[in-house]
Amino acid sequence: MKLSLLFFTVGLVLLLLQTTFLHLLPLGPVVPDLVLVLCVYWGLHHPTVGAALGSFILGYSVDVVSSPILGLNAFAMSLVFLAVYMTSRSIWLHSATVSAVVVLLASLVKGAGLMLAWVLFLDAEGLWLGALRYLVLEALLAAVLAPAVFALLRRGQVYFEGLKIAAG
Amino acid sequence: MLALLRKYQIPVASCACLLLSLYILTAASRGQLKSDPVGPLLLWLMRPLQVAAQAASGWVKGLHEAYWTTAGLRAENERLKKRIAQLEIERNRLLEAEATNQRLRQLLEFKASLPASGVVASIIANSASSWFQSCLINRGSADGVRKGMAVVTPLGVVGRVVDVSRRTAKVLLLTDANSGVDVFVQRSRARGIVAGSLENGTIMKYVKRSEDVQEGDRLVTSGLDGIFPKGLMVGVVTKVRKQSLGLFQSIEVAPAVRPERTEEVIVVGSELRELAG
Numbered sequence: 145m146k147l148s149l150l151f152f153t154v155g156l157v158l159l160l161l162q163t164t165f166l167h168l169l170p171l172g173p174v175v176p177d178l179v180l181v182l183c184v185y186w187g188l189h190h191p192t193v194g195a196a197l198g199s200f201i202l203g204y205s206v207d208v209v210s211s212p213i214l215g216l217n218a219f220a221m222s223l224v225f226l227a228v229y230m231t232s233r234s235i236w237l238h239s240a241t242v243s244a245v246v247v248l249l250a251s252l253v254k255g256a257g258l259m260l261a262w263v264l265f266l267d268a269e270g271l272w273l274g275a276l277r278y279l280v281l282e283a284l285l286a287a288v289l290a291p292a293v294f295a296l297l298r299r300g301q302v303y304f305e306g307l308k309i310a311a312g
Numbered sequence: 313m314l315a316l317l318r319k320y321q322i323p324v325a326s327c328a329c330l331l332l333s334l335y336i337l338t339a340a341s342r343g344q345l346k347s348d349p350v351g352p353l354l355l356w357l358m359r360p361l362q363v364a365a366q367a368a369s370g371w372v373k374g375l376h377e378a379y380w381t382t383a384g385l386r387a388e389n390e391r392l393k394k395r396i397a398q399l400e401i402e403r404n405r406l407l408e409a410e411a412t413n414q415r416l417r418q419l420l421e422f423k424a425s426l427p428a429s430g431v432v433a434s435i436i437a438n439s440a441s442s443w444f445q446s447c448l449i450n451r452g453s454a455d456g457v458r459k460g461m462a463v464v465t466p467l468g469v470v471g472r473v474v475d476v477s478r479r480t481a482k483v484l485l486l487t488d489a490n491s492g493v494d495v496f497v498q499r500s501r502a503r504g505i506v507a508g509s510l511e512n513g514t515i516m517k518y519v520k521r522s523e524d525v526q527e528g529d530r531l532v533t534s535g536l537d538g539i540f541p542k543g544l545m546v547g548v549v550t551k552v553r554k555q556s557l558g559l560f561q562s563i564e565v566a567p568a569v570r571p572e573r574t575e576e577v578i579v580v581g582s583e584l585r586e587l588a589g
Contacts, residue, residue, distance in 0.1 A: 156358070160358065160365050161365075162440040163362060163437035163438055163439070163440045165368075167438045167572070168369060168372060168373055173442055173445065175438075175440065177441075177442075179440070196322055196329055197325065199326075199329070200333065204336075208350070208354050208482075209358070209437060209440050209448060210439045210440045210446050210482075211444050212446070212474055212484050212490045213337065214337070214348065214351070215334070215335075215337035215340055217441065218329070218332075219330060219334060222326055222329040222333055225329075226323065226326035226327070229322060229323070229326065230323065258443060261337055265341040266341070266490055274509060274510020275443070281442070282442050
């Protein structure tokens with residue numbers, strides 16, 4: 145539970161980065177989705193009820209600061225966590241190099257979830273081509289960043305678990 | 313039953329989250345989500361961090377620009393380079409202060425010229441998602457900001473307020489696919505709606521094929537949407553296409569205001585009370 149809380153705090157920091165520093169990168173309107181990378185990490189390496197809730201709340205937080213309607217990203221992030229978790233139960237996805245591919249696919253799942261919710265709850269006019277461009281760019285960017293973010297999160301998790309063992 | 317639930321607790325929790333988010337989406341899209349206890353709390357928690365991070369981000373940006381400004385002087389000897397870098401940073405700081413001063417003076421003059429009262433606000437965070445074009449400003453319900461109010465600068469329309477907490481407000485930018493501003497073509501008075509589009513940037517919609525619209529035409533607010541005061545600059549027509557089929561023309565627009573380069577804005581609304589000081 146403590147680890148989930150720690151990860152959730154990390155998620156809020158990543159969200160803060162997404163709304164401020166990452167806009168300094170010369171990427172136009174595309175923002176690297178670090179929150180998504182964290183949700184994928186949760187699904188692969190820390191699948192707990194806390195992580196499922198964390199994915200939902202982080203998605204909701206993105207909605208609070210960005211979306212025109214609440215629930216869009218909460219839905220997409222929950223979907224990503226569930227998809228990654230279910231897939232990782234059946235296929236071995238824990239290699240560092242595979243993480244980039246998993247994040248790429250998860251980003252596409254998130255995009256599909258967003259598009260589905262968008263079509264159902266918002267005006268879908270002019271959505272498809274533009275959405276496809278964002279989807280691909282966002283997925284590639286997240287995949288490129290994934291190994292480094294995964295390594296940092298893994299190191300943090302191992303360090304924290306080491307502290308817990310030492311204390312226990 | 314309990315053992316089964318325990319065995320599948322993670323998928324069950326995930327599915328519950330999915331259902332909850334669908335419920336929130338449905339309620340929010342129908343306007344039935346009256347109170348959101350988490351959102352304002354989250355914004356309240358994040359506001360000081362965002363203000364600090366945005367300031368630090370501005371500092372990094374300034375430093376980055378200062379670095380590139382001095383990059384051409386690398387051939388000079390080390391002492392001169394250091395001296396120039398120091399002077400350049402100082403100069404940038406002073407120029408920045410002067411520019412801010414000028415912007416704020418323009419904003420105040422513009423504010424005085426508006427038919428409705430306004431509140432000057434700073435942008436403290438940008439959108440966290442590539443799919444939505446929005447920003448957060450440092451004024452909220454405590455300053456009289458209400459949902460639906462117009463957000464403008466002396467250059468033109470920025471967007472409208474879509475969500476308000478006590479000390480912050482979320483602004484849906486003109487460039488977002490879910491926004492819309494009722495406009496006139498200044499020259500021919502042809503009417504349409506300017507909105508963002510994921511596909512083509514900013515576009516002007518619902519303009520009949522018979523209407524006279526040309527590249528370079530200036531678009532101004534009509535005031536008929538009851539949100540934006542009449543006559544504010546919205547953008548300039550950059551491309552007009554009349555396809556062989558369809559009732560309407562396809563018009564691309566360059567917005568008058570580039571949100572990523574905007575730091576201060578004015579929230580306009582008839583119910584706004586003036587800020588003390």
